[in-house]
Amino acid sequence: MTAGRYDYFGDELYFLSSGRRLDFTYADQGVVVPLSAHLSDLVAHGSLIALRFPAAMMGVGAMVVAALIAYELRGGRRAQLLAAGTYGTSELVATQVQLSTFAFDATLTAVITWLFVRWVRTRQDRLIIVAGLVAALDMQVKWMIPLVWACLGLAVILCGPREILRRPALWVATGILALSVVPILYWQSQHNWPQLAMGTIIGAEQDATGYGPIGFVPQWLGLAGVVGGPLIAIGFWAVLKRESLRPYRFIPVALVLMTLFVIVTHGRPYYPTGFFPAMFALGAVGFARYPRRRWMNLAVYPLVGATVLLFTAMLTLLPMPQHWRTQSHSAIDLGFQSAAFGTTNxxxxxxxxxxxxxxxxxxxxxxxxxxxxxxxxxxxxxxxxxxxxxxxxxxxxxxxxxxxxxxxxxxxxxxxxxxxxxxxxxxxxxxxxxxxxxxxxxxxxxxxxxxxxxxxxxxxxxxxxxxxxxxxxxxxxxxxxxxxxxxxxxx
Incomplete structure (x- = not known):
């Protein structure tokens, strides 16, 4: 792992400072990540590995959830391993090496999706209640979860299973999430609603990187990885063509809805990626069940080889030697430099x-x-x-x-x-x-x-x-x- 080789990222230093001033919420995120930073610093002050260990475990957790979703979709061991391995070799898990709100939010979103997938198969309403509790916890990490919940709800309305809308458990779970928002809204109201202003600022920063809405999709696919991009495409195909997977059409629809929202608002490209473990699982199951020809099987080998090569390079070469660093001339240059060399000195x-x-x-x-x-x-x-x-x-x-x-x-x-x-x-x-x-x-x-x-x-x-x-x-x-x-x- 590269967790101990990178110097502090700027937000990690802020989370350590926030953890020394514990509050029930903050200007742009909840208490979970600052609390994690504070506890890690108490246990091993100055240790980068201790600081990043919870985030790394969240990345491992997302891999497990991807496999669990594939299992719920009646995928075999190969499909489960493919879903988990795709997440584990994607840029997402590399991003989860550092302590961030994304590291927690992405995994908790995946857990919520898994609970809804399991409900579709079992119709056990307690799963919906648990999903509401997980969403309430995620609300104490990053405040994107109401959007995730809304996208899932709208996706169910559009393509089913609409039966869930008649279950009292769904409205109880929604009430749990709503109650978790109340103290945050109170804090925001007492401090001139900084989160509302942050939307405009984040959009301006995203545009300043040179990507903007046009470059969103390449970034998005880059996070998915060499195998992840094709698996997402297969997942879209599978829910349309495979009768057994049609009850789960709400997953890709929710991903599309959230992606469109983020593009329109110029948000960060990683916001919708909490749905990626479920999409990897759908793609893996669809791929496993498709009657492939020999050339299709052979085409898989270059993708797997490229993924292994990139993953090995990431583990062995990053961060790159500092004497290779060149001058940053723009925000996009700075982003590449930070990923390759870290924020040092x-x-x-x-x-x-x-x-x-x-x-x-x-x-x-x-x-x-x-x-x-x-x-x-x-x-x-x-x-x-x-x-x-x-x-x-x-x-x-x-x-x-x-x-x-x-x-x-x-x-x-x-x-x-x-x-x-x-x-x-x-x-x-x-x-x-x-x-x-x-x-x-x-x-x-x-x-x-x-x-x-x-x-x-x-x-x-x-x-x-x-x-x-x-x-x-x-x-x-x-x-x-x-x-x-x-x-x-x-x-």
């Missing part, structure tokens, strides 16, 4: 913050704080800054901004951010001095490229007042300023 950025802190006099240090422009930077300073004895860190960026501002007696700030931040800093402080800069040409923007540290004195307003004008949900990586979404306060 956090320690250099934290050392630069310490350099800035050491320029403070003892009096200034007694009334100081660290403020990071981005929530990734704030998480890195908090996680890796223990040995430097830095003051508390704050950030106006996304969810970190809701953790609150520095105290009003913090009159000297060590600020770390993009090297373009100085004009904005001068609107908030009477004295702004650049202390040091990081600008490795092949570095990662926001970590060791286009980064500077300032010593800022004399806040022009109390922090409790100034924070509202500084907080933003927009996260500037320095490479998509032309596609910048409208910023708005988060409080």
């Amino acid at each position: 956090w320690s250099k950025m934290v050392e630069a913050v310490d350099t800035g802190y050491n320029t403070l006099t003892p009096e200034e240090k007694s009334h100081s704080a660290v403020v990071a422009q981005g929530y990734w930077q704030a998480g890195a300073v908090e996680q890796l800054g223990d040995r430097y004895h830095l003051p508390p860190v704050y950030s106006p960026s996304r969810g970190f901004g809701f953790f609150g501002p520095p105290p009003n007696n913090a009159t000297t700030i060590v600020y770390v951010g993009l090297d373009t931040a100085e004009p904005d800093l001068r609107t908030h402080f009477t004295d702004v001095q650049r202390v040091t800069q990081l600008d490795d040409p092949v570095g990662t923007p926001g970590i060791d490229r286009m980064v500077a540290v300032w010593k800022c004195k004399g806040p022009k307003q109390p922090w409790s007042t100034m924070w509202d004008s500084m907080t933003t949900l927009y996260f500037d990586l320095g490479l998509w300023r032309d596609s910048r979404a409208t910023t708005r306060p988060t409080h």
Whole structure:
């Protein structure tokens, strides 16, 4: 596994910071992932493997669920192994190596789909209740599950089995999910509904990567993998042509509905992939039952060979040596670089913050704080800054901004951010001095490229007042300023 070879991803550092400030929900996700990060850090502080172990187990769980769905579809051992193996060698399981909301959400969505598939075969209503409980748990991970539930419901209305709509258990399960949303809605209402604003910002970020709606399908198929793409196509064919699989037509229809929603809203391509284990199972069962000719069987070998080769390369070559890294010129370049090399050199950025802190006099240090422009930077300073004895860190960026501002007696700030931040800093402080800069040409923007540290004195307003004008949900990586979404306060 590559789990221990990649350095921290930015969101992982944020989840560690969130876990130190446990709440029943946060600005853009629920409590499950921050809680997982916090528990892992308590057990083995600083261990990347411990941090990512729960996410990796979720990836393994999705493989098992794919096999279980194939079993419910009356697929034999070969079909079950094909469904599980396809997920295990896809880009999806590679994505689940890092701690993320996706790692949990994708598997829990697959579990919900499996429970509905099993209900179709057994008509045991308790399965629907369990699906509602799993959905309520998933709601504490990421807030896509109401959309998943709605797509499944609309798919059932369109193509059956409509009998489930008459079962009281379905409405009980829906009520359980609705109740789990109530505290989240309350928190959002008390904080100016940040999640509503995030939709526009995520869409702008997705467009800035250069993919947008047109490039959604290639990304989508890339996540499915070399074998997964054909299996999904076979799954669509199978539910139309195989009488025994027609009761499960709601699965591909739900996938199509959710995919269309994500394309229209410019969402992330991985949002609909929680349905992939079920689609792999449908494809595997359909493939196993099709009366194939010899040339069709022979055609499978190149696909399997390519999959094994890519999977082996992923395990042995990633992350690539850092001296192979080239300069990122766009957001899409940065995405490829992050996948191939990881996000590295956090320690250099934290050392630069310490350099800035050491320029403070003892009096200034007694009334100081660290403020990071981005929530990734704030998480890195908090996680890796223990040995430097830095003051508390704050950030106006996304969810970190809701953790609150520095105290009003913090009159000297060590600020770390993009090297373009100085004009904005001068609107908030009477004295702004650049202390040091990081600008490795092949570095990662926001970590060791286009980064500077300032010593800022004399806040022009109390922090409790100034924070509202500084907080933003927009996260500037320095490479998509032309596609910048409208910023708005988060409080």
